[in-house]
Amino acid sequence: MKWIHGTYLKNRDIWLVQAKSGDSWMWKQILKTRDKALFSNGGVDNLMQLINSCVNNSKxxxxxxxxxxxANSVPVPWYNTVWEGISYPKHSFLSWLAVQNRLQTQDRLLKRGIITSNSCCLCTRAEENRDHLFFDCLFSSEVWLLVMDWLKFSWRSCVWNHIMNWYCYKLRGKGDRQKIKRMALSSTLYCIWIERNNRIFKNKFRNAVQVFGEIKISMLYIILNSTSLLDSRDWILSL
Ligand SMILES: [Zn+2]
Known part of the structure; x- marks a missing residue:
């Protein structure tokens, strides 16, 4: 969460800070989520208590x-997939938006009249929507296939619904390899979304192998530094 402190908070109170027009879409989403949580829990004090009850080892x-x-809503099948404890929180948050189809993809912006045309910036061959971006797109499917090859997935699919079904029903266990595969999905979603944003907003392009490299490095950083994944170090380094 250093990026939040450095970029947005700058010593301002997280409970009082308001979104400004130049802030990133992601930051505005975080503040919206905060406001919803404040409303449904009856204010800052109650929410602080709730958050403190979820702290373990000062995290x-x-x-x-x-x-x-x-607590009062119906459990969702993608809960374990999205909220995998070893994943980066920002990757989990992005995945949470993706499974609910709440990312600001071009098909949604077009419907709201914010843009006038829709073209996927990763492949330039199709219109962008959630299912195309993850991973029907030629570019993102190349990235996802590299991830699945690396971790020796016993199946291959680049179809969003198939992947989510597989994760929700076959990859929901507590074993290290299942955890690592869940982290792989959220890291891939995040890095593809960042690549898409870099192309649109910064005119910066990387190829699929470079995006895969970033996913791999971010995952290895967690796996090799985590005391709970000691048994998986030799496995991941042998791949
Ligand atoms: Zn595409």
């Missing part, structure tokens, strides 16, 4: 917090 357990915040 907020994102999956526990999500569970506490949605």
């Amino acid at each position: 907020v357990q994102m999956s526990v917090l999500y569970h506490a915040l949605s």
